Amino acid sequence: MxxxxxxxxxxxxxxxxxxxxxxxxxxxxxxxxxxxxxxxxxxxxxxxxxxxxxxxxxxxxxxxxxxxxxxxxxxxxxxxxxxxxxxxxxxxxxxxxxxxxxxxxxxxxxxxxxxxxxxxxxxxxxxxxxxxxxxxPAAGSYATVGRRALVAWNGSREAARALGDSMPFLAGADAVTVLSLRGAVESSVAGRVPPVDIAAHLASHGVTAEVDLVPPNEAGVTNMILNRGADLASDLLVMGAYGNYGFPFGLRGSNTRNILREMTMPVLFAH
The missing domain is CATH 3.40.50.620 (HUPs)
Incomplete structure (x- = not known):
């Protein structure tokens, strides 16, 4: 960077x-x-x-x-x-x-x-x-970002772009938590996906991450992400933008627009 x-x-x-x-x-x-x-x-x-x-x-x-x-x-x-x-x-x-x-x-x-x-x-x-x-965000002060990062991960192309683009932040973070929403993506291909592991991928870059698994039927994705960020005192959210993979019944981009309206911490988007 x-x-x-x-x-x-x-x-x-x-x-x-x-x-x-x-x-x-x-x-x-x-x-x-x-x-x-x-x-x-x-x-x-x-x-x-x-x-x-x-x-x-x-x-x-x-x-x-x-x-x-x-x-x-x-x-x-x-x-x-x-x-x-x-x-x-x-x-x-x-x-x-x-x-x-x-x-x-x-x-x-x-x-x-x-x-x-x-x-x-x-x-x-x-x-x-x-x-x-x-x-x-339109309110608050942010002297620094990325010390306590939260990654919204659903295995989509957009999420992969965001993860790669955020690596300079993640490599220097004090704490990284991955909020894994992949269950909804893999439900239709259960048993046919190799044992992929986002934590192992991050570890190859020297990033130690905690992974939180979210049930596929989790409702209120936007609130769930923001609430988890608040619980962890996260100062950066990393997420792919304008995809609907892993968000059941969601319109394309709806969660992105919700986060853009309601964000409570800086967000790194990639599409």
Whole structure:
């Protein structure tokens, strides 16, 4: 993990994301790219697609904050700014920018928030960037993440991507718990699956993990995950996004959207 992108806007939560991004850069020896991207409250210029004065002013303030935070942490900082704030432009260009980093740090969408960010921005980045996305809750402070990690594991492609992408965190964690939901996946092929073991796989990376098995008919997957995280005082949830494997009767992506709405700790998503 050598390049961390952090999304900035004019909201108060920008400071929380900046502090976390610089802490991660220090921990992993990475550089930080600060990306300013938000909708223009007054729309882009009519004659030319360009940012309005208010958007330029907000970008300048965010740039100063990013440079100060990186300088204080002693990490290299790069500045990226979108050309204007038209909604589709913001979403499409942010997705592209996230592809050029090892990890993208975003904030949970807050409908009552103070920054005009497209509601589906984080979802689109998770779905289309091809990179792991660390989403920071809209409330609370998070000086560090990944010391006590909780992995939601169901054996799906998305979960495997998330597990691999989170390995830098897991390798340095003080405690790792795997919440195994694989029973629902294997019920239809019982007896035909080799004796796979996620704990053994993690051990090959030097990660010692406790595994909690969840019954296949477990109801309320979102609440169960978040409650288990609270019980363990977890500071990071790792999960695959927008798959329905292992979640009986669930619509594709429903648990991802539930977690995005109700998260109580930073979540590393991968799709």
């Amino acid at each position: 050598r390049h961390i992108l952090v999304h900035l806007d004019s909201g108060e939560r920008t400071a929380v994301r900046l502090a976390l991004a610089t802490e991660l850069a220090t921990r992993f020896g990475a550089r930080v790219t600060a990306l300013f991207a938000q909708s223009d409250r007054y729309g882009p210029g009519i004659v030319a697609r360009r940012a309005g004065p208010a958007l330029e002013e907000a970008a300048a303030a965010a740039k100063a904050a990013a440079e100060a935070a990186c300088a204080a942490a002693g990490v290299a900082c790069e500045w990226w700014q979108l050309l204007h704030g038209e909604r589709n432009h913001v979403v499409a260009e942010t997705v592209i920018c996230a592809r050029y980093a090892d990890l993208a740090v975003f904030g949970q969408y807050d409908p009552a928030g103070d920054a005009p960010v497209p509601e589906d921005l984080v979802e689109q980045v998770i779905l289309n960037s091809g990179r792991p996305v660390l989403v920071v």
